[in-house]
Every structure is written in C-alpha cells, then in structure tokens.
Amino acid sequence: QIHSLRGNVGTRLSKLDNGEFDAIILAGAGLKRLGWEERIQELIEPQIMLPAIAQGAIGIEHRTNDVITRKLIDKLIDTTTQQCITAERALNARLEGGCQVPIAGYAIINAGEIHIQGLVGEVDGSEIIKANLQGSVTSAAELGTTLANNLLEQGAGRLLQKCLDA
Template sequence: AVLGTSSLRRKAQLMAIRPDLDVRDLRGNVGTRLGKLDSGEYDAIILATAGLQRLGLDERIRHEITPEVCLPAVTQGTIGIEYFAKDSETLEIIQVLNHKKTEIRTTAERAMNNHLEGGCQVPIGVFAELDGDDLSMRGLVGALDGSEILTASIAGSADEAEKLGIKLAKKLLDQGAKAILDEVYANDNHNKG
C-alpha cells in the first residue's frame, strides 16, 4: 500500500510499525493532496484532522491516529502570539489569552526539542500530558526509514516542566539519539529549525 505524508516524523514511526508500507512524500495544499488520493496515486494519505474539520471536510476523515500510535510534533496544535519582549503593555493585554496548561506542556516539549537541537523537519516526536499538577511526557527520535526508533518517558511535577523536558531529552541522548539526528541532518540536508 502506498501511503502519503509530508512528515518525516510520521514516516519514521509508521515505517517502524508497518515496514511493508510504501511511505512517500506528499506535498501541496489540502485540495491537491486529496486529489492525489482520489486519482489513485496514493492508497491512503495522512492529513491533520483539525485542518480537514476547519475546511468542512469531516467526511474525508477515515481514521484518527492517536499519540499512542504516532507521537505528534513538538507543540503540535499550539497557537502562539509573538511580541517584543520589552513591550510590557502588550504582554499585559495578551496575558488574558494564555492557557496555563498549554503553556506548561509547551514549555516541556520545547525544552526537550531544544536540548536535542531538533528542527522542524526531523523525526522527533513528543507528547506531554497534564493530570492536575502531574506532568507526564513521552518522546522519541527515529531514523528516517523507521529502522530505529528510540523512545523514553518521564513524569514529575508540572512546576518542573522545563527540567522534565531536558531530562527526557537526556534519556533519548543516552540511547543514541545524537547519532540518529546527525545522520538525518547529513543525509537529507534538513535544516535545524
């Protein structure tokens, strides 16, 4: 079966689970991607559920891939607002929009990614969850072909979000994540960031 995705992270994870799949790069806007599916170029494609729903294309969703199967990208689904750090007036205005639980999860996930020196197009996945004041995280680094997937998890206090993210990264590095990431950057010229 030919499966289309634009994500190296998804490709690595899916190849590890189903090495029999022919996972190919998929580019273009949603309409173009769906057209490639409809024309038979792909047997299945992976698109963001939220994007399809936003476009009113719920009927095109056949299956949702959970974080238990495929970890999402760092801070996937998070919306951020950029402002000048010295602009305290703007910070005060937008602070009402801050969602503390999302901030905690985002802080932890970004800390892991930063410590791994990860970029936008590398097979790094992470999922942070909050349960009250407890934060748990699962992370992974994968070889491009899915031949090697390193996973680790950690749990602790939400107050320690950044430290937990760094500790999770160190667990992955201890398993050999640096060698995998070095190979990713060397083989495919995927820029850090």
C-alpha cells in the same frame, strides 16, 4: 510502502485525490483550522503514534512593547497547555529539532504532574527510540531537557545525524 510527501496541506490532499498515495497522515488540528474536518477519516491517538512537538497548540506573537495587546493575549493563555508545550519545546530544543527531523513529543498533566513522552526515529521508521518521564509542572522545561538527554543516551543523536546527512 512509506513515501515522503511534501507541500502545503492542499497540495498533499491533491496528491491523495489524484491517486499518487493510497493514504496520507496529516495533522488533524491543521485540517480543522482550515475547515476541512470532513477530510479526517480517523484520528490517531498519541498512545499509537506520538504527534509532532506542540501539535495543535496555537502560538500568538505580538510586539514586545505593546502592553495593551499583551493584556488581551494574557486572557487567552491556557496554563496547562503552556506547561505541556514548554516541556515539549525543551525536548525539541535539546535535540536541535526542526521540521525535517523525525522527532515527536507529547506531554499531558495528570494529578499535578507532567507526563512527557519523546521519540526519535529513522525517516523510514526502521528504528525508533522512545523514552518517557514525569515530574512537577513547575519543572516543565527541565523535564523536557532531561527526556531529550535520555533519548540521546539511547542513541538518538546517531539517528538525528543520519537524517541531517541524508
């Protein structure tokens, strides 16, 4: 059976350790950031299960008028990651996704093109709608939005509304 699991990472791991769950799925990136790599038993590849939007990417916020900090941050920007995340976030924005809705997205760049996959599902996994698209890296946001529209045309809006109504 699949059950909902809420709380921070420590709380979720405690519930596993206390026998409330036989297994749990957490973001590997989060466990690594917290220094808990030893808790990872298996990494699930995106071909098997798409991750949450922008999973594993680190965002940095700064004061808008702080030019010095901005110059330091600019050195950290990975253009490939930024283009992929732009596509994924556009997908999520068009679907009006939040942390409580079953939306997944994953983009990679291959041979100068973004390949993006998207998914909307029932909370219990009983129905899943998937789509994918590829196009120019210069159109990352447009690709994400177009992919979201494809998912909506397949009925994703109905699934998202059911989630919000629950």
